[in-house]
Amino acid sequence: MPRILTGIQSSGTPHLGNVLGAILPAIELSKHNESFFFIADFHALTTIKNREILISNTIETAAAWLACGLNTNDGNILYKQSDIPQVTELMWYLNCITPYPMLANAHSFKDKSNKLSDVNAGLFTYPVLMASDIILYDAEIIPVGKDQIQHIEITRDIAAKFNNTFGETFVVPEAKLDDKNMIIPGIDGSKMSKSYNNYINIFAEESVLKKQIMSILTDSKELAEPKNPNNCNVFQIYKLIASKEESKKMEEHYLNGGYGYGHAKKALFESTLEKFKKERTKFNELLQQSDL
Numbered sequence: 001m002p003r004i005l006t007g008i009q010s011s012g013t014p015h016l017g018n019v020l021g022a023i024l025p026a027i028e029l030s031k032h033n034e035s036f037f038f039i040a041d042f043h044a045l046t047t048i049k050n051r052e053i054l055i056s057n058t059i060e061t062a063a064a065w066l067a068c069g070l071n072t073n074d075g076n077i078l079y080k081q082s083d084i085p086q087v088t089e090l091m092w093y094l095n096c097i098t099p100y101p102m103l104a105n106a107h108s109f110k111d112k113s114n115k116l117s118d119v120n121a122g123l124f125t126y127p128v129l130m131a132s133d134i135i136l137y138d139a140e141i142i143p144v145g146k147d148q149i150q151h152i153e154i155t156r157d158i159a160a161k162f163n164n165t166f167g168e169t170f171v172v173p174e175a176k177l178d179d180k181n182m183i184i185p186g187i188d189g190s191k192m193s194k195s196y197n198n199y200i201n202i203f204a205e206e207s208v209l210k211k212q213i214m215s216i217l218t219d220s221k222e223l224a225e226p227k228n229p230n231n232c233n234v235f236q237i238y239k240l241i242a243s244k245e246e247s248k249k250m251e252e253h254y255l256n257g258g259y260g261y262g263h264a265k266k267a268l269f270e271s272t273l274e275k276f277k278k279e280r281t282k283f284n285e286l287l288q289q290s291d292l
């Protein structure tokens with residue numbers, strides 16, 4: 001039985017992109033594999049500097065995994081990255097064999113350093129910590145969203161280099177993308193991310209969720225005009241949540257005109273509530289049981 005492993009940073013409450021792109025596909029795999037899932041709170045320190053916020057994000061991230069159906073009574077392990085100090089110890093050994101240009105060329109570092117005001121060394125060495133997260137546990141399969149593929153390539157290079165230099169030590173892992181290979185767009189159309197503040201929090205109170213969905217960016221076409229569903233963020237997200245028939249219907253509305261972006265957003269809000277009803281309830285129950 002291959003060992004699978006993945007992590008989610010506790011840099012905010014897991015959002016729609018995390019849930020569809022990482023949590024649900026990983027839980028599906030966990031049903032037939034030995035699974036290690038963790039909350040990457042050390043990675044979150046690259047952006048979060050407040051203790052209370054980090055603690056509440058960590059609890060919310062754990063609650064999201066459990067609310068989405070992770071069964072920890074079935075040989076699956078859910079843990080916090082910082083509970084295992086060996087991960088940072090191994091990171092130092094790996095840092096010392098990682099070529100500087102490999103990190104300097106990572107897309108994620110380039111994107112983040114263009115967008116964030118705090119460009120710290122943790123952001124730069126982020127992929128080495130990720131490599132350590134993976135190879136410390138001899139993980140074989142790493143389910144991740146498309147944005148993380150380069151990080152897994154870096155992990156493979158580091159593991160292979162270590163093995164070549166010091167003898168066979170680590171398993172060289174493989175990324176596993178969900179079949180749909182998706183990058184869920186955020187409310188501004190770029191990749192939905194906790195760090196870009198463009199996310200939809202499916203666990204938020206209704207009024208907050210509604211506000212997030214209502215602020216999805218669209219063009220300024222009038223209600224009467226026909227619209228192109230393929231250029232519209234609202235439709236792109238709706239398609240991932242609603243049934244095929246409902247998506248087809250919305251597509252027709254767009255093409256026919258007489259249907260405004262406000263209508264589409266309202267439909268998206270309602271189907272989000274409907275699709276994640278069980279998860280929202282469970283998430284709130286778990287938070288009530290925590291000390292938050």
Ligand code: ADP
Pocket residue numbers: 007008009010011017018019020021022023143144145146147148182183184185186191192193194195
């Ligand atoms: P964020 O970018 O919001 O901080 P993380 O980096 O913690 O999210 O990502 C955790 C997991 O969720 C990763 O496997 C990542 O690929 C996946 N993921 C994050 N954002 C998206 C997205 N917009 N679409 C699909 N998957 C995503």
Ligand code: TRP
Pocket residue numbers: 005006007008009040043129130133134142144148151
């Ligand atoms: N960097 C990943 C992300 O932002 C989170 C993460 C940290 C991770 N360590 C990992 C994912 C190890 C998979 C395996 O999405």
